[in-house]
Amino acid sequence: MPALRIVDSITELRPQDAGCVAVSGSHGGHSASQYAIAARPLLSVFNDAGIGKDGAGIAALELLQAQGLAAALVGHDSARIGEARSTLEDGVIRHANALARTLGVLPGMSCREVVRRLCGAAAGA
Incomplete structure (x- = not known):
């Protein structure tokens, strides 16, 4: 099972976090997504920040x-x-x-449930 990383800022991820489930407080914009791309977690969870102009707050989805x-x-x-x-x-x-x-993450699920399913009860979620 993947490790759970809980980080207020996605900038806290490091290469050794590759394959983890990263739960962050960061917006899901372009700049934040670059840190997730560098660290390569199995799943990155961001905040949609109200979506923003031209979908700026959710740009990480496509990137x-x-x-x-x-x-x-x-x-x-x-x-x-x-x-x-x-x-x-x-x-x-x-x-x-x-x-x-494909990992079973669907709109309407709680983040806690996503973490429980992917990381198991040992993740402390």
């Missing part, structure tokens, strides 16, 4: 998909932006790319 990485975003109205514990404990998935969906 990570193009790099062969799964991404999901919780709704900004379900979890506090910048607080990964809130993402984990309160977040509700609103968006998931195709690779995340």
Whole structure:
């Protein structure tokens, strides 16, 4: 089972986190997605930050998909932006790319349930 990494900022991920499930408080925009691409987690969870102009807050969905990485975003109205514990404990998935969906991550699921399914009870979720 993949390790769970809970990081307020996706910038905290490192190459040794490859293959983990990364739950962050970060927005799902272009700049944040670059850190996930570099670290290559199995799944990155971001905050949709209200989606933003031209979908800027959810750009990670397509960017990570193009790099062969799964991404999901919780709704900004379900979890506090910048607080990964809130993402984990309160977040509700609103968006998931195709690779995340193949892992069973679907809109409407709680982030806690996603982590439980992917990382097991040992993840402490």
